[in-house]
Amino acid sequence: MYTKVLTFFVLIVTKHTQGQDVTCEFPCELRGRTLSIIDGTDTTVGVWTFTNDGVTSSYTVTSGSNSTDLLTCYQRIERFLIFRVNNDNEFLCYLFDYTPGMTPISFTFGIGDKRSTNDVCTFCDPQGSFKPFLAKESGQTPTGPDNLPCGTVSYCSDEYQCGANDTLPEGCPPTTIATTTETSTEPTTESTTEAITQPTKRCHKRRKHH
Structure with a gap:
């Protein structure tokens, strides 16, 4: 228990040191999922894999450069997530059109331009090249992304604003483990081992006199 608390404390301190929002997590339903990324021509152009920690994911482009980026959740604002790319001082703004409870998971999202600044209004804006893509669980039939x-x-901005109350679902709630201590009504018996010493008699031999 002490180790878990210490680890959580170190994680919070580390995030604060890096300027990361400690509450930044992607929606709980995405944990452990691998999604295919589809463009407007119904072509699979990438794979997005979400880890179980709720913070990190890997985005692999399968067309063209065939490269993979590590995306760490840096800041969460309304329906936007800002990711730090490969733990460097580069950031990407993702716009999510996401509804919880989807089976299979499928949602449209847009990716802004990669920037060396994490100022929200600089690269999470209507001029940020938010080209729509579709994220869908692997094995599902692709249908192009919506607007x-x-x-x-x-x-x-004064235009194209998202609603202030239009937010992404929260991350997973903390896991609480209840522990129950049972009191035994059985009588307690103690086992005592006693050393039993038998008296020994000296062997006296009678000497015969002739």
Whole structure:
């Protein structure tokens, strides 16, 4: 228990040191999922794998460059997630059109331009090249992405604003493990081992006199 608390404390301190929002997590339903990325021509152009920690994911482009980026959740604002790319000082803004409870999981999202600044209004804006893609669980039949519902954070522009109350689902709730201590009513018996010493008699031999 002490180790878990210490690990959690170190994680919070590390995130604060890096300027990362400690509450930044992608939606709980995405944990452990691998999604195919489909463009407007119904072509699979990438694979997005989400880890179980709720914070990191890997995005692999399967067309063209065939490269993989590690995406770490850096900041969560309304329906936007800002990811740090490969633990460097580069950031990507993702716009999600996501509804919880989908089976199979399928949602449209847009990716802004990669920037060396994490200022929200600089690269989470309607001019940020938010080309729509479709994320869908592997093995499902692709159907091209829908148009994105809006284009910027509610306080960043006079146009294309998303609603301030239009937010992504929260991450997984903390896991609480209840422990029950049972009191035994059975009588306690103690086992005592006693050393039993038998008296020994000296062997006296009678000497015969002739």
